[in-house]
Amino acid sequence: MTGDIMVRVAGLRVGWDDVVLQESATFDVARGDVFAILGGSGCGKSTLLRYLIGLEQPTEGTVFVTGIGAPLLEVGRPPFGVMFQSGALIGSMTVGENVGLPLHEWTDLPVDAVAAIVRAKLRLVGLPGVMDKLPSELSGGMKKRAAIARAMALEPNLIFLDEPSAGLDPVSACELDELILTLNRRLGLTVVVVTHELPSIFKIVSRCIMLDRESRSIIAAGDPRALRDDCSDPRVRRFFHRSSKEES
Amino acid sequence: MISTTPGFTIAVDDPSVSPAVTVVRVEGRLEFGEAVAIWSEANRLLVSQTSARVDFDLSRVTSVDGAAMALLVHVRHRLQDTGKRSEFVGASPSVQDIVHLYEGDAHLPPRPKRKAESTLSQVGRGTMHVLEEGQLVFAFFGQMIISAIATIRAPRSANWKDVTPTMERTGADAVPIVLLINFLIGFVMAFQGAVQLKQFGANIFVADLVGASMTRELGPLMTAIIVCGRSGAAFAAELGSMKVSEEIDALRTMGFGAMRYLVLPRALALVLVMPVLTLLADFVGILGGLVVGLLSLDLTIAGYVLETRKALHPWDIYSGLIKSIVFALAIALIACQQGLATTGGAEGVGRRTTSSVVTILFSLILLDAGFTVLFHAFNL
Numbered sequence: 001m002t003g004d005i006m007v008r009v010a011g012l013r014v015g016w017d018d019v020v021l022q023e024s025a026t027f028d029v030a031r032g033d034v035f036a037i038l039g040g041s042g043c044g045k046s047t048l049l050r051y052l053i054g055l056e057q058p059t060e061g062t063v064f065v066t067g068i069g070a071p072l073l074e075v076g077r078p079p080f081g082v083m084f085q086s087g088a089l090i091g092s093m094t095v096g097e098n099v100g101l102p103l104h105e106w107t108d109l110p111v112d113a114v115a116a117i118v119r120a121k122l123r124l125v126g127l128p129g130v131m132d133k134l135p136s137e138l139s140g141g142m143k144k145r146a147a148i149a150r151a152m153a154l155e156p157n158l159i160f161l162d163e164p165s166a167g168l169d170p171v172s173a174c175e176l177d178e179l180i181l182t183l184n185r186r187l188g189l190t191v192v193v194v195t196h197e198l199p200s201i202f203k204i205v206s207r208c209i210m211l212d213r214e215s216r217s218i219i220a221a222g223d224p225r226a227l228r229d230d231c232s233d234p235r236v237r238r239f240f241h242r243s244s245k246e247e248s
Numbered sequence: 249m250i251s252t253t254p255g256f257t258i259a260v261d262d263p264s265v266s267p268a269v270t271v272v273r274v275e276g277r278l279e280f281g282e283a284v285a286i287w288s289e290a291n292r293l294l295v296s297q298t299s300a301r302v303d304f305d306l307s308r309v310t311s312v313d314g315a316a317m318a319l320l321v322h323v324r325h326r327l328q329d330t331g332k333r334s335e336f337v338g339a340s341p342s343v344q345d346i347v348h349l350y351e352g353d354a355h356l357p358p359r360p361k362r363k364a365e366s367t368l369s370q371v372g373r374g375t376m377h378v379l380e381e382g383q384l385v386f387a388f389f390g391q392m393i394i395s396a397i398a399t400i401r402a403p404r405s406a407n408w409k410d411v412t413p414t415m416e417r418t419g420a421d422a423v424p425i426v427l428l429i430n431f432l433i434g435f436v437m438a439f440q441g442a443v444q445l446k447q448f449g450a451n452i453f454v455a456d457l458v459g460a461s462m463t464r465e466l467g468p469l470m471t472a473i474i475v476c477g478r479s480g481a482a483f484a485a486e487l488g489s490m491k492v493s494e495e496i497d498a499l500r501t502m503g504f505g506a507m508r509y510l511v512l513p514r515a516l517a518l519v520l521v522m523p524v525l526t527l528l529a530d531f532v533g534i535l536g537g538l539v540v541g542l543l544s545l546d547l548t549i550a551g552y553v554l555e556t557r558k559a560l561h562p563w564d565i566y567s568g569l570i571k572s573i574v575f576a577l578a579i580a581l582i583a584c585q586q587g588l589a590t591t592g593g594a595e596g597v598g599r600r601t602t603s604s605v606v607t608i609l610f611s612l613i614l615l616d617a618g619f620t621v622l623f624h625a626f627n628l
Contacts, residue, residue: 053501074505081501088498090490102502150502 005066006031006158006190012051012061014044021047023216024061027209031066031157034184034191034204036224038239039211045194046085046162048211052192053082053160065158077106080158081151085166087143089135089150095122096131099150106154121149125179141172148179158190159183165197177203198242202228210236255282256309258289260297270299275308278316286316290323302327307338312346321352381607388585392515395507410513411520418479418514419521423528426474430529433466434458434536442545451545455552456559458537463564467529469616472575475522476608480583483514484604487587488597496588506588515580522576523569530568563628571619575612582608 007029014022021044029035037045050056051063054071065071067079089098099118103109109117115131122128125145135143144164151159164180165173177200183189184204195201201208201224208227210220212235220227220236228240237243256276272293278286294302304320306312312320320336327334336352347353365373399406441457487510490496496506534556541547586604590596622628 050497055497055500073500074503074508076503078501078503082498084494084498086494088494090495090499091493101504105503147498150498 004031005029006033007035007052007066007192008062008064009052010062010064012048012058012063014048014051016047016056020216021213022211022218025209025211025218026061027218027221029190029192030207031190032184032188034180034193034206036201036205036208037192037194037211038196038201038208038224040196040213040239043211043213044216045196045211049160049162049192049194053080077154078102079156080160081148081154081156082160083144083147083151083162083164085162087135087140087147089143089146091135094132094134095127095138095146098135098146099153102150102153117153118149121152122146124152125149126175139172141168141176144168144176145179148183152183152189157188158192161191161193161195163195163197164193165195165200170199173197173200174203180204196239198240210239255279256286258286258293260293268299268301270297270302271305272302273305273308274320277310278312278320280313280315283315283319287319290320294323294327297327297332299332301333303334304336305338306336306343306347307340309339309343312343314346314350317346317350317352321347321350324352384589385582385585385607388588389581391507392511392581395505395512399508399512405508407509407513410510411517414514414517415521417482418475418518419525422475422478422521422525425478426471426525426529427532429474430462430467430470431532431536433470434462434533435540436536437461437466437533438537438540439544442540446545451541451547452551452555454537454541454545455534455547455555459534459556459559460564462533462537463530463560463568465568465616465620467533468526468568468571468575469612471522471525471529471572472579472612473609475518475525475576476579476583476605476612479518480579480608481601481605483580483583484587484590484601485597487584488590488600491588491590492593492597511580511584511588514584515577518576518580519573522572526568526572527565530565567619567623567628571616574615574619578611578615579608582611 005028009028010026012022012025013020014025021042025048037048039045047056051058052065052071054073058070063070065080071080089095090101093101096115096118099121100114103114103117107114118131119128122130125148127142127145127149130138130142130146135146138146148159148161148164161180164176168176180191180193181204184191191204193200193205205224207222208220208224209218210227211217212219219233220231224240227236231237231240256274256278259273259275261271261273272290304324324334324336336347339347344353438454438458441454442451445451445453445457487496487506490510496510499506499509538549538552541552542549583604586600586607590600592599
């Protein structure tokens with residue numbers, strides 16, 4: 001694995017039991033990329049993400065993440081951060097406790113220092129003053145921002161985001177996109193994002209792969225703007241131009 | 249054969265004219281408001297059709313909405329399923345659009361008929377399901393042991409801060425209901441026993457009956473049942489909700505194993521509070537017996553207490569405490585396993601919570617029976 005590759009996936013079978021969503025996914029994520037996994041509903045985007053973050057173990061193929069090899073959870077300090085689609089903040093804890101959770105677990109920092117880092121992370125994601133609120137008191141967009149702050153708590157250089165803009169109003173989605181771009185450009189964070197929100201894709205994504213449900217394979221890879229303008233595959237064109245089979 | 253209801257007409261041509269092809273003539277406006285009438289008319293007229301082909305003539309249909317067309321398309325599919333050919337014919341362009349939208353012009357492959365599952369097969373499948381669930385609980389128990397050993401080796405890795413609040417929720421908050429239920433159990437048992445013992449002038453032995461029963465059996469068992477209903481259900485629902493809202497996955501990606509971070513603190517809290525609750529249950533159960541003794545058997549407090557002390561051996565109390573610890577482990581283990589196995593949203597949480605309570609109750613009775621046999625075998 002070269003130093004410029006953050007994630008390498010080779011021949012990965014994505015699915016469960018007898019259900020195969022992707023037969024042999026192969027792709028690399030380069031350092032500093034905002035890399036998107038695209039595709040229609042049910043093509044296996046979120047399931048593929050579960051393999052990348054170690055929630056599922058491959059039965060065929062391999063996943064390597066720089067610094068740890070195969071992602072195995074619960075064996076030490078996680079080398080990457082994850083933001084789940086719903087935010088997945090622990091409902092019984094305040095936002096501050098949520099963001100501080102990995103810091104308390106994996107560092108010997110005193111409580112004051114953890115609180116200082118938590119405040120800074122929340123300011124970074126545009127959420128000053130919500131430390132003592134419960135997740136239920138936040139809007140959908142705020143929950144996602146807080147989840148990004150939690151994913152960033154241990155200063156990873158790789159972060160996975162599952163449908164960050166889904167369910168958000170256009171303004172909140174745009175602000176979240178700006179945040180992801182800021183983290184990518186200023187902190188050099190590599191971002192792997194699962195999404196099918198076209199405005200977000202064209203705004204933040206530098207490279208992408210597109211999964212197809214029917215062929216159970218990756219049907220396109222590259223810069224999303226180039227794919228939109230130049231790709232001749234009708235499935236890719238339909239996706240980027242938001243057209244149905246009949247229209248195309 | 250003509251049927252008319254307001255707004256539309258469905259008629260079937262006389263079969264003697266053309267026995268090979270039945271033509272169903274539909275006229276008028278077919279709307280959702282008349283869906284029930286359309287449905288019953290179409291089915292009634294078609295149930296006795298023997299022709300190899302049944303066509304629906306829509307040439308006189310002035311308008312049709314989605315629901316009405318969906319019903320006609322379904323009737324057509326049913327005809328096709330029985331081997332007949334069936335088409336919609338003569339529709340105007342606007343009606344044909346609706347026919348096409350609802351795939352009334354598509355030739356669908358015959359739907360595979362689901363074979364009814366035999367009783368034996370259902371019993372077999374149910375048995376396999378129970379065995380698989382049992383296997384999962386044992387595997388979970390194994391993981392819990394491994395995790396507990398790892399925690400003993402590295403105590404700092406444990407989630408100690410959750411133990412005290414969980415003890416408060418499962419123990420302190422349960423005290424009133426445990427006291428009330430066990431007092432009433434002792435009271436009722438003494439009352440029922442007194443009716444029989446009075447006949448032999450053996451009133452005083454009510455104290456023996458209540459003392460031994462409460463400490464050896466009913467104290468630990470009733471307390472476990474109450475804790476199952478309160479805390480077991482709460483554990484399953486709490487972990488189930490966390491599972492479906494991806495909180496468990498989020499914890500795992502941050503390096504927190506669910507077993508170490510969520511299950512062990514709950515199991516430890518229950519193991520610590522259950523013996524205390526059981527002792528309280530024993531005490532108030534005996535108190536319930538004492539009240540009956542005083543009120544209806546003319547016994548004195550000193551006499552009742554003395555008889556209870558004579559009847560009880562330390563082992564009676566110890567055996568109840570041993571049971572309570574095992575019951576606590578069973579409740580925590582099954583509730584957490586069921587909670588973490590939750591899938592499918594809010595409905596899944598409800599299903600797993602119900603399943604956890606039923607499984608725990610069954611396990612408690614089974615364990616209690618096992619203890620009784622074991623203690624009897626060793627003359628304890």
